[in-house]
Amino acid sequence: MITNTWALCALWVGLALAATLLAIWFKISTALSEIVVGTVAQLLIGAFLAQGGLLGNTPWITFLAGTGAIVLTFLAGAELDPAVFKTKWREASVIGLAGFFGPFLGCTAIAYYLLHWSVMSSWLCGVALSTTSVAVVYAVMLELGFNVTDYGKSILAACFINDIGTVVALGMIFSPFTIKTLIFVVVSIAVFIVLPFLTPRFFRKYGGRVSELEAKYILFLLFAMGGLAVWAGSEAVLPAYMIGMVLAGTVGKDHSLIRRLRTLTFGLLTPFYFIRAGSFVLVPALIAAPMTMLILFLAKMSTKAVVVFPAVRLHRYEGKSGTYYTLMMSTGLTFGTISALFGLNHQIISQAQYSYIVGTVIASAVIPTMIANSFFLPRHLLPHALPGKPSERTGQQTAAAGEV
Amino acid sequence: MNVALSMAGDMKAKVFVLSVIRPPEPAESAEFHAVLDEGRERYESSFVPIRERAKEREIEIETDVVVGHPAEQIIHKADTIQASLIVMGKRSHTILHRWMLGSNSERVLKYAHCPVMIVH
Numbered sequence: 001m002i003t004n005t006w007a008l009c010a011l012w013v014g015l016a017l018a019a020t021l022l023a024i025w026f027k028i029s030t031a032l033s034e035i036v037v038g039t040v041a042q043l044l045i046g047a048f049l050a051q052g053g054l055l056g057n058t059p060w061i062t063f064l065a066g067t068g069a070i071v072l073t074f075l076a077g078a079e080l081d082p083a084v085f086k087t088k089w090r091e092a093s094v095i096g097l098a099g100f101f102g103p104f105l106g107c108t109a110i111a112y113y114l115l116h117w118s119v120m121s122s123w124l125c126g127v128a129l130s131t132t133s134v135a136v137v138y139a140v141m142l143e144l145g146f147n148v149t150d151y152g153k154s155i156l157a158a159c160f161i162n163d164i165g166t167v168v169a170l171g172m173i174f175s176p177f178t179i180k181t182l183i184f185v186v187v188s189i190a191v192f193i194v195l196p197f198l199t200p201r202f203f204r205k206y207g208g209r210v211s212e213l214e215a216k217y218i219l220f221l222l223f224a225m226g227g228l229a230v231w232a233g234s235e236a237v238l239p240a241y242m243i244g245m246v247l248a249g250t251v252g253k254d255h256s257l258i259r260r261l262r263t264l265t266f267g268l269l270t271p272f273y274f275i276r277a278g279s280f281v282l283v284p285a286l287i288a289a290p291m292t293m294l295i296l297f298l299a300k301m302s303t304k305a306v307v308v309f310p311a312v313r314l315h316r317y318e319g320k321s322g323t324y325y326t327l328m329m330s331t332g333l334t335f336g337t338i339s340a341l342f343g344l345n346h347q348i349i350s351q352a353q354y355s356y357i358v359g360t361v362i363a364s365a366v367i368p369t370m371i372a373n374s375f376f377l378p379r380h381l382l383p384h385a386l387p388g389k390p391s392e393r394t395g396q397q398t399a400a401a402g403e404v
Numbered sequence: 405m406n407v408a409l410s411m412a413g414d415m416k417a418k419v420f421v422l423s424v425i426r427p428p429e430p431a432e433s434a435e436f437h438a439v440l441d442e443g444r445e446r447y448e449s450s451f452v453p454i455r456e457r458a459k460e461r462e463i464e465i466e467t468d469v470v471v472g473h474p475a476e477q478i479i480h481k482a483d484t485i486q487a488s489l490i491v492m493g494k495r496s497h498t499i500l501h502r503w504m505l506g507s508n509s510e511r512v513l514k515y516a517h518c519p520v521m522i523v524h
Contacts, residue, residue: 028428028430029435029436032432075434075437133430133431135432139436142427143427143473144472259441262434334432366429366430
């Protein structure tokens with residue numbers, strides 16, 4: 001067992017470095033790379049080098065990983081575009097809530113009746129598989145140019161609503177409803193109302209200095225509200241996401257601050273979060289029962305389809321556009337792993353169940369997008385964003401191209 | 405870029421400079437937005453000297469930054485603007501990289517609907 005704190009820290013940061021290099025070489029997201037590196041490192045180091053492997057439950061690692069999840073969730077909430085949300089809120093609410101409740105109830109039922117998981121494990125499974133990935137959807141929207149269309153804006157707004165459902169369920173369903181819950185809800189609502197007015201004024205008066213007042217202010221808010229949430233038996237990522245959303249129109253537009261928070265998050269915090277999340281995945285469990293993961297994956301896809309598709313058709317997205325919309329809402333990554341890790345930390349699910357859920361979450365981040373783009377791309381909705389039609393141009397054009 | 409500008413100057417052609425940001429897959433929210441911001445900033449600053457050089461040679465120029473798979477985006481843009489020629493650089497990749505991810509210049513060469521010039 002590694003007892004030297006700095007040696008253990010060097011091991012984790014070294015793994016984060018290796019994961020980043022792999023992400024750069026194979027053009028995959030650092031989050032996915034860190035999860036995989038965490039899984040493999042735990043397997044190899046635990047088997048051949050040191051008893052206990054990466055020691056993911058060491059208190060300081062748990063703290064850094066937890067902070068990573070909180071700040072990451074805050075940043076995800078801060079990416080909300082209020083303008084998009086305002087124009088499409090009614091349609092997005094119907095589709096987003098359908099996208100949440102369908103898999104939430106459906107996957108819970110399948111885990112309980114088909115896989116014979118306990119009641120609480122099944123609820124946790126339902127929460128973890130109810131997510132959608134705003135980032136995966138936004139990436140595809142940008143790539144195809146859908147982000148400027150009503151269709152694309154509607155999908156993005158629905159994804160946010162879907163994720164709010166997941167975060168609220170994670171924060172509320174596993175906690176007993178007591179007077180503490182009531183205090184948490186009342187204080188949260190008061191804070192969410194005050195913050196958009198207070199924060200910009202506070203930053204204008206005291207911000208813009210080397211002492212990084214803004215970062216400390218944000219971290220204070222996240223820790224304070226997270227502490228209140230945990231005191232009430234809830235989960236710290238719930239207020240983090242909400243704070244991100246209410247500050248999206250103000251702090252979210254401060255690119256310099258967001259960039260500094262990203263440096264802190266990617267440089268130190270999220271590697272601990274994702275490597276830790278990966279280190280708890282039991283590869284032998286996945287090899288021993290691959291059907292469980294397949295059942296969960298099909299459960300997520302089918303329950304999303306059964307509920308989202310009719311809701312989408314209701315808003316006149318038919319044929320390929322409806323199927324594409326449905327498949328896009330079947331993706332998921334960050335909130336799925338956050339929910340699964342919450343379940344494992346609170347002993348709601350076993351390590352084997354955690355492994356199946358994380359495996360399913362990763363599969364759902366990749367496979368629906370591939371299917372959607374290969375077979376259901378609604379080409380008739382693609383915008384013609386470039387100026388000037390070909391027939392209006394004269395002369396020759398040379399395109400010089402490059403890539404990152 | 406020099407080759408493209410030189411050819412455009414000789415032929416009195418318009419140059420369309422396209423840069424492609426390739427997001428990591430599957431995208432994760434904060435990382436994805438960070439990649440977009442960094443890519444856009446980097447490319448916009450790299451366009452400044454290119455525009456100046458084009459202005460000196462009196463070449464009409466347009467620039468754009470798009471997101472997606474590089475080869476797909478280059479071919480799509482060339483189709484949309486009805487480009488007469490695609491000029492692109494070639495990167496040297498390891499055998500493993502080429503085997504795993506392929507080469508963008510080879511893909512563009514294979515699927516583009518117009519002549520392609522690869523500059524070493």
